[in-house]
Amino acid sequence: xxxxxxxxxxxxxxxxxxxxxxxxxxxxxxxxxxxxxxxxxxxxxxxxxxxxxxxxxxxxxxxxxxxxxxxxxxxxxxxxxxxxxxxxxxxxxxxxxxxxxxxxxxxxxxxxxxxxxxxxxxxxxxxxxxxxxxxxxxxxxxxxxxxxxxxxxxxxxxxxxxxxxxxxxxxxxxxxxxxxxxxxxxxxxxxxxxxxxxxxxxxxxxxxxxxxxxxxxxxxxxxxxxxxxxxxxxxxxxxxxxxxxxxxxxxxx
Numbered sequence: 001x002x003x004x005x006x007x008x009x010x011x012x013x014x015x016x017x018x019x020x021x022x023x024x025x026x027x028x029x030x031x032x033x034x035x036x037x038x039x040x041x042x043x044x045x046x047x048x049x050x051x052x053x054x055x056x057x058x059x060x061x062x063x064x065x066x067x068x069x070x071x072x073x074x075x076x077x078x079x080x081x082x083x084x085x086x087x088x089x090x091x092x093x094x095x096x097x098x099x100x101x102x103x104x105x106x107x108x109x110x111x112x113x114x115x116x117x118x119x120x121x122x123x124x125x126x127x128x129x130x131x132x133x134x135x136x137x138x139x140x141x142x143x144x145x146x147x148x149x150x151x152x153x154x155x156x157x158x159x160x161x162x163x164x165x166x167x168x169x170x171x172x173x174x175x176x177x178x179x180x181x182x183x184x185x186x187x188x189x190x191x192x193x194x195x196x197x198x199x200x201x202x203x204x205x206x207x208x209x210x211x212x213x214x215x216x217x218x219x220x221x222x223x224x225x226x227x228x229x230x231x232x233x234x235x236x237x238x239x240x241x242x243x244x245x246x247x248x249x250x251x252x253x
Contacts (some may be wrong), residue, residue: 010070022061026054041151044048080211088162090140091147097170099161106173110221115220116182118175122146122231124166124197125211125245138203139166142210149196151188166210169230183218183250190214190248198246213240 030053039046086098094102106117121164124146131139143166150160150170172189175182194214200207205253215236236251243249 010066010073013188015066015070018066019062022058022065023054026057026061029057030054044190064083070088091144091162092125093147093168094149094161095157096161096163097103099159099163099171101228102159103229105227106171106219108225109174110219110223113174113177114221115174115177116179117171117175118182118186118194119217119229119233120170120186121217121230121237122168122170122193122197123213123237123241125213125241127166127210130210134203134206135159138206141203142201142208144209145201146197146210149199150193153192153196158188178204179218179220180192183216186216186218187248187250190216194246194248211246213237213245214248215240216248217249 004156027050030050033053034046034050039049041049053188086095086101087093088095103119110117124142127142130142145160146168147160147162150168152168154160154172157173159173161169161171163169170189170193172186189207194212198209198211200209202208215233215238217233217236219229223229232251236249240247240249
């Protein structure tokens, strides 16, 4: 899910003000201490002692009140940048770059464990008419609902991604060692996804609905080409559209 943005981050002005406050208060305390105990020191020695005490007592305040918050803000900013670079801003799903990273790992896992996975390429049927009639805001509501539906039916080890427009991809990891069992499980999940997405969505008193054409490509232990897997899942999805839409088609060599 999207990261929360902290509006109370440190600015340069905030840092400067905090440094001034810390140094001023510590220097005031040191001067008060000197006047209380009335040290008999020459000016140079008193200056060195003053500087030493100032350094010792300001360091903890500067570290906990300035340095640590700055580090936390920096880490949050870096995390936010990485999140935005790897996720779709509208739905919060993985984008193509993150999908390919996970797909590469999934392929290696299938080869190493001699197991099967699956790639589901999902394209919405009837999305454009809804978008044209009710506007892009309605389209965004549907896209967000699709993302919610995908998250609700997937395991934590699986990945849902949005490639752009109304096209989504689901990566199913480690289904089964047997290809037949993996195929059956992938097709069942694809039908579950299709059924889940087809439910109506309310938008300003209107009941909007779309369906899906889904192409399924089983990931086998011999597969190594990421682009080929996506392309072949895409080919199966277009076969589903040509066959009448709102259905699931398995890619076959």
